[in-house]
Amino acid sequence: MSTSIVIADDHPLMLRGLTDFLTSKGFNIVGSAADGNTAYNLIVKLKPEIAILDIRMPHKTGLEIAEACTKNNLPTKVILITFDKEEEIYEQAKEFNVYGYILKEFAIEEIEICINHVINNERYFSEEIAFYLNHNTNNKPADLENLTKSELKIVQLISENKTSLEIAKELSISVRTVDKHRSNIVNKLGLDNKPTSLSIWANVNKHHF
Known part of the structure; x- marks a missing residue:
């Protein structure tokens, strides 16, 4: 049987996009919600294997739902998706036993990978958020001087x-x-060849351009 999933996001396009994408990949979307209370009630009622939750939703945040699932020993594994890049939120997610944490701008690229990790009882915290937290300083990257x-x-x-x-x-x-320029930039910056690596680096450092 395919993995049962509940999805919750208060942005209709994001909710529909994730639902359609995961359905096309063979996952069983058993419920969806646009607010935290509805999402939590679905989790309690349906006990899906996985819940994919936006962190910031009306009535209950994704973090609050994750905390409630942990306190009430619900079997559902929580994956959080968010635009937030705050270290405090990232640390809370780990504290509340969240299994996955990915940034919304890379959600479609990473969500299937994340789910497959979670199915195997492995946690998946996006490299993008870790990269951002480790490099989000006010110092201009020296690597920029190497670029034309x-x-x-x-x-x-x-x-x-x-x-x-x-x-x-x-x-x-x-x-x-x-x-060709992109390839040269990746080499000069010492990034790996993942499709998202340069985009992540550029977004993290865009206030220096």
């Missing part, structure tokens, strides 16, 4: 979440040239 003006411009556009095609149109260059 063209590369700096491309990194700035990446930090605005623009695609290679959008960057190519804005700079009047080919997509192939943009991708």
